[in-house]
Amino acid sequence: MSSERDAERDAILAALRPVVDGIAATFGPVCDVVLHDYRTPEESVVAVAGSLTGRAVGGAMSEIGMRVLAHGDEAQDELNYVTRTRGGTLVKSSTMVLRDSTGAVFGALCVNVDVTAVTQVHGLLGALAGLGAAPAELPTTTFGNDIDSVVDALFDVHQSKQRGSWAELDRAERLELFGGLDTRGVFAVRGAVEQVAARLGISRASAYNYLSRARAAHDTSTGGPA
DSSP, X not given: OHHHHHHHHHHHHHHHHHHHHHHHHHHGGGEEEEEEETTSGGGOEEEEEOSTTOOOTTOOOOHHHHHHHHHGGGOOOEEEEEEEETTXXXXXXXXXXXXXXXXXXXXXXXXXXXXXXXXXXXXXXXXHTTOOOOOOOOOEEOOOSOHHHHHHHHHHHHHHTSSSOGGGOOHHHHHHHHHHHHHTTGGGSTTHHHHHHHHHTXXXXXXXXXXXXXXXXXXXXXXXOO
């Protein structure tokens, strides 16, 4: 059954490869399209057209992909959301999950469009019209081919929300840190627990212990299995 399901998923990905090129060609150089196979999170990119986010075949999923992976088969399409790359480019994206015939999520088709110039023109017209509302602060997303850099970026975001170093955090804050990372899908990546432990200066066993406790606390609060 597993081999049949893998064959089905491979066929879906193969059918979408021409679609990747077609969408990118339609939008031109302001767009890139990325096809992901989540069976291999560390090198999930199986097809890419365009260079907006600097992706390459064999590259890792982004923070957005990790979030989809964390939701598993409950993941839903995320359409027309705007984020900012670390280089400052404003990107409007849509992430459409891929499912096999059983409904299991195994990948995603992602479309990214550079809207920086459009946003600048919108701001200029607003200023000329006397509409001086400040633009909303947009989240920064790390698009990288190296999964370690994506994990590090997510770790830095969550740690910046804490009031001090690991040694200064109380038990609840430590569980919150691990729970937040887990919700974002960080620990679905192979080796992420060890990577986070190294960043915190704690042992691998301690990291697994905090992760287990954070998951247990989450299950209890949501009414899931304890």
